Every structure is written in C-alpha cells, then in structure tokens.
Amino acid sequence: MIAKGAPAREIRDTKVVREALALAQLVLESENPIGEITGPAGTGKSMAGRAVADKMGALRLAAWDGMTRHQLLVAVAQMLGIEGAGAADRLLRRGDAHERALLVVDEANKCSWRVLETLRYLADESGIAVLLIGTELYSRKFAEARTRPLLIQLGSRIGAKRVSTRHLDRAETYAHVMRPAFGDVADRDIVTSFWQLCRKGNYREAVELAGECRRIMASNAIQSLTPAVLELAGEWMANRHAVGSDA
Structure with a gap:
C-alpha cells in the first residue's frame, strides 16, 4: 500500500505523465500546495503518479478501502522517517518550517472525507505538498450534498491545479x-x-x-x-x- 523505493516500473513519456510532472512542480511551489489528477480507470493516472515519485523523489501512498485518519498519518510519518510511539502526533506538529515534501496519494476515491480533510491539514500546517489521484468517484465527493460542505476548504486549496487524464489517441x-x-x-x-x-x-x-x-x-x-x-x-x-x- 505504501511505495517508496519500490522496484521501478516502466514509465512512458505520455502527455499525461508530462502534465503530471508539471502539475507536481506547480503544487510544490504553490501557497496552497494541493493538486489533483482525475480521470477514468485505465487512463494512466497511477503511471503518472509513479512518474512523479520516480522523477521528483515524491512519497507515494496508495489508499485502501477503510483507511483511517490514524493509518494515513502513521504511513506518512514512516515515509518521512518519523518512527516510534506518537509518530502521528509528531507529524501533525511538524510545522511548515521544514523543507516541503511531496506526497502522492493514489486511489484517492477510497479516502473518506475525514482522511481528505487530514491531507488538507498536512498541506496547510505540516510542510507537505499533496497530489491526489482518483477516478470520478473521488471527484463526486465534492458535489454530493452530504460531503460537499465538509470538503469546501480542500476544494478551495486545489483550485485550478488539476489534470484530467484521457484515453490515448x-x-x-x-x-x-x-x-x-x-x-x-x-x-x-x-x-x-x-x-x-x-x-x-x-x-x-x-x-x-x-x-x-x-x-x-x-x-x-x-x-x-x-x-x-x-x-x-x-x-x-x-x-x-x-x-x-x-x-
């Protein structure tokens, strides 16, 4: 579920990959360091995320069904070398004075609104830029009556920092x-x-x-x-x- 230093997979120099790399750089330099890549299944989103991890040294986490806020924090803390008891709390108190790390979250459609809100907090307060990758199921959370009010802040942080994948011509x-x-x-x-x-x-x-x-x-x-x-x-x-x- 967590990939850092995993065996390299072949990365094609597709338009989606080039757009993802440019977006990741934009997110890293942004005052609101959150961006997203969305699109139908099978259109190269995960490959784009792996390209960002491989070429920019980003952390990469693949979300799973039922992942909790605490599990997310522990996973990110481990990737940043924060180990032992209380690692999640120390991550939250990390502050934004550190050199900004880039976190790629694949399968973001499996994240609950609480996990997405935690990612927003990490970007705001803990010196972590976040690139979310998901299908239309992820995007739908920003439009549903139940979850939209809870994700307004996250949506405002993302703004226009978006890439949509498509089938190859x-x-x-x-x-x-x-x-x-x-x-x-x-x-x-x-x-x-x-x-x-x-x-x-x-x-x-x-x-x-x-x-x-x-x-x-x-x-x-x-x-x-x-x-x-x-x-x-x-x-x-x-x-x-x-x-x-x-x-």
Missing part, C-alpha cells in the same frame, strides 16, 4: 504501447484495429492487449504482429470483458 497508442512491444508496424490497419480493440486508447487495456499478442506470437514462433494474431488477442480481450461484466 491512435498515434499515442502506437508510440507508447505498440512500437515498444512490436517495433515498427507499417500496416496502418493493424494500428487502427489495435487501438479500437483497447477501447480506443485505454492505456491499461492497450498494455494487456500487447502482452497477449506477444504471448500468442511467442507460442507460435511468429516474429511480427499480424492481423491473425491481433484477432486472437482481440477474442481474449472480448472474453475478459464478458467475464468482468458478469462479476
């Missing part, structure tokens, strides 16, 4: 997924079919589709991506979606 899918996996693919119809099969550029599904194509190619000693390979991999994707919809 066909050229990005080729550059960031297909070419690294298969090398140059001259057949434009194959590129288009691949893009369509991963729901027109869902990054996560594009990576999975490429992996299935490579598995089929290896099993059949095929050296390059062909329409037949892509058709078989597409059937695998369709079955996967069907199983997921039945779950």
Whole structure:
C-alpha cells in the first residue's frame, strides 16, 4: 500500500505523465500546495503518479478501502522517517518550517472525507505538498450534498491545479504501447484495429492487449504482429470483458 523505493516500473513519456510532472512542480511551489489528477480507470493516472515519485523523489501512498485518519498519518510519518510511539502526533506538529515534501496519494476515491480533510491539514500546517489521484468517484465527493460542505476548504486549496487524464489517441497508442512491444508496424490497419480493440486508447487495456499478442506470437514462433494474431488477442480481450461484466 505504501511505495517508496519500490522496484521501478516502466514509465512512458505520455502527455499525461508530462502534465503530471508539471502539475507536481506547480503544487510544490504553490501557497496552497494541493493538486489533483482525475480521470477514468485505465487512463494512466497511477503511471503518472509513479512518474512523479520516480522523477521528483515524491512519497507515494496508495489508499485502501477503510483507511483511517490514524493509518494515513502513521504511513506518512514512516515515509518521512518519523518512527516510534506518537509518530502521528509528531507529524501533525511538524510545522511548515521544514523543507516541503511531496506526497502522492493514489486511489484517492477510497479516502473518506475525514482522511481528505487530514491531507488538507498536512498541506496547510505540516510542510507537505499533496497530489491526489482518483477516478470520478473521488471527484463526486465534492458535489454530493452530504460531503460537499465538509470538503469546501480542500476544494478551495486545489483550485485550478488539476489534470484530467484521457484515453490515448491512435498515434499515442502506437508510440507508447505498440512500437515498444512490436517495433515498427507499417500496416496502418493493424494500428487502427489495435487501438479500437483497447477501447480506443485505454492505456491499461492497450498494455494487456500487447502482452497477449506477444504471448500468442511467442507460442507460435511468429516474429511480427499480424492481423491473425491481433484477432486472437482481440477474442481474449472480448472474453475478459464478458467475464468482468458478469462479476
């Protein structure tokens, strides 16, 4: 759930990653050091968060269902080297005189309003810049009648410091997924079919589709991506979606 110094994952130089890095720098330099990255599942939000952690030395925490305010504070304290009894209280009393640390909170849609309010306090009073990453479920908390009044201060701190992720276009899918996996693919119809099969550029599904194509190619000693390979991999994707919809 907490990632610091974890094994490096491949980070693509996508537009979303570049925007996330620029946003993180803006948040670090802001008087109100809170920003957010939102978007549909599978559009590269977590990869962007890992890029910020890898390239900017940020702390990264993946929230989990039921995470409490105390668990959050203990986790952040540990990442900052604050150990032992009373670590959470010492974090809250850290003050903003320290060099500002950057905390990336992935899966922010799993944070309760109390946890989100605690993150707002850390940004205001404890010298910690915060970058929240979540799906539309996270954004919805700022509009719901029950939670909106409780998150007004957090929303005001975020302001315009936002990035919204999206699916890759066909050229990005080729550059960031297909070419690294298969090398140059001259057949434009194959590129288009691949893009369509991963729901027109869902990054996560594009990576999975490429992996299935490579598995089929290896099993059949095929050296390059062909329409037949892509058709078989597409059937695998369709079955996967069907199983997921039945779950």
